[in-house]
Amino acid sequence: MQHIISMSVDPNNLVRYRIVQGIVTIADMDVDMVLKPQNFGPISQLMLLSLKNKDDSQARVSQAASEFWSAMICAEAENEEIKIRVLREQLPQLLPLLMECCLMTDEDMMSMIQSKEDDAYADRKPKGIQKEGEEQKDDDEEDEDYAVDLSENCLTLRKTAAFTISRFACKKSYF
Numbered sequence: 001m002q003h004i005i006s007m008s009v010d011p012n013n014l015v016r017y018r019i020v021q022g023i024v025t026i027a028d029m030d031v032d033m034v035l036k037p038q039n040f041g042p043i044s045q046l047m048l049l050s051l052k053n054k055d056d057s058q059a060r061v062s063q064a065a066s067e068f069w070s071a072m073i074c075a076e077a078e079n080e081e082i083k084i085r086v087l088r089e090q091l092p093q094l095l096p097l098l099m100e101c102c103l104m105t106d107e108d109m110m111s112m113i114q115s116k117e118d119d120a121y122a123d124r125k126p127k128g129i130q131k132e133g134e135e136q137k138d139d140d141e142e143d144e145d146y147a148v149d150l151s152e153n154c155l156t157l158r159k160t161a162a163f164t165i166s167r168f169a170c171k172k173s174y175f
Helices: 003-010 014-027 031-036 037-052 056-074 080-101 105-124 158-168
Strands: none
Touching: 003 056, 014 031, 014 037, 014 056, 014 105, 031 037, 031 056, 037 056, 056 080, 056 158, 080 158
């Protein structure tokens, strides 16, 4: 475990992402191994540091670090009291970082503006005009288009951080 943690300072973002992602998997499978004092101290520092460094080039690493904390909350340890105590000790450092990750980025704002413009065009589009190959809708059909927008389903750092905060909030034993 110590060797994996020492590799986390690799200058390559993909290597750091894979390491953090691997630790998340280990936490899902064996939370007790992660909670050992010799492991948890360095792992928690790595995850906190990964949340602090959340610029665009490291967003995936930060997102995986957020997923680590979420996995730790949900994982069942042999001794839940120890897990709760250890995680509770991290809250003063962790919660401000997660809240900061929830702030909207310029990219988030731009995607919202784009969708508003698309909606505005759909509202302004004269009835009876359709794209080539598009069928005429009956008046009885709803005007809303319920096509699935896959961009809304993809996880972002903002969404995973908010999800992690909500998991802490749902577990009353952490507060």
